[in-house]
Amino acid sequence: MHHKVDRLLLHLEARVEAFAMCEVAEGWRLDLGPMPTTLLHYVIGGSGWLAGYSEPLAPGALIVVPAGVGHQLQAPGRLLKVHEGMSEFRAFTEGLLRISAGNRADLRTACATVTTRYLYYLDLFSGIDKPLVFDLNAAGRSPAVVNNLVAELKEPRFGSRAIASALLKQMLVLLLRAQLDGDGTHPDWIVSLGDPRIARAVGALLDSGDTRPSADDLANIAGMSRSAFQRRFLDIVGMTVAEFDVRLRIHRAALLLVET
Structure with missing residues (x-):
């Protein structure tokens, strides 16, 4: 099985389309509606919850939200206010954008809309229909790769798109490796692995x-x-x-x- 997956990943293409830094304060919830492509959240700091997911979010968590699916991030504390942020994303080359729910960040994520395809056509995440949470701390070198990716997104310049795409691809391969080598929390997240x-x-x-x-x-x-x-x-x-x-x-x- 691993040999076949390895061959598939030789054809993997990954690209960051747009990005933002998301911040949610205590007592606030950030509502993000459906996006046309896959949305990734990487938890940089703080803690909180993803609606419908029982475990608390912690630094190193990666949230994968499939295209066409909305989701909600909430910081600790009793819910008081809701911020709608679905339209506030900026093209990758236009610089850093912050989406803030409340004044003080108790949950911080780097979020990006991405295109991930292999064999030119197949969407890497088309096999999922709801947000999934992965622990990148269990995926080897993934946290270091994501930190480099976030740094590149914060200050885009010449070559940033190529570097970001390469880092994104590396992160996804490390994530898949961790799934196949032992984590196995979401074994069906890539097309064809489910069967x-x-x-x-x-x-x-x-x-x-x-x-x-x-x-x-x-x-x-x-x-x-x-x-x-x-x-x-x-x-x-x-x-x-x-x-x-x-x-x-x-x-x-x-x-x-x-x-x-």
């Missing part, structure tokens, strides 16, 4: 050269009937096997053009 049979079939397509495996071959690799495999592949990946194969060919051709 090892589909992961084997995707891996076979990635490993194939000029001779492409047929639908029957892939179904045998998955250990399923052809019809059941095709239905499950469409459900997990969001496209037919033929469509996926075409996109994979296009992506490989594009890489060859870049490398030659």
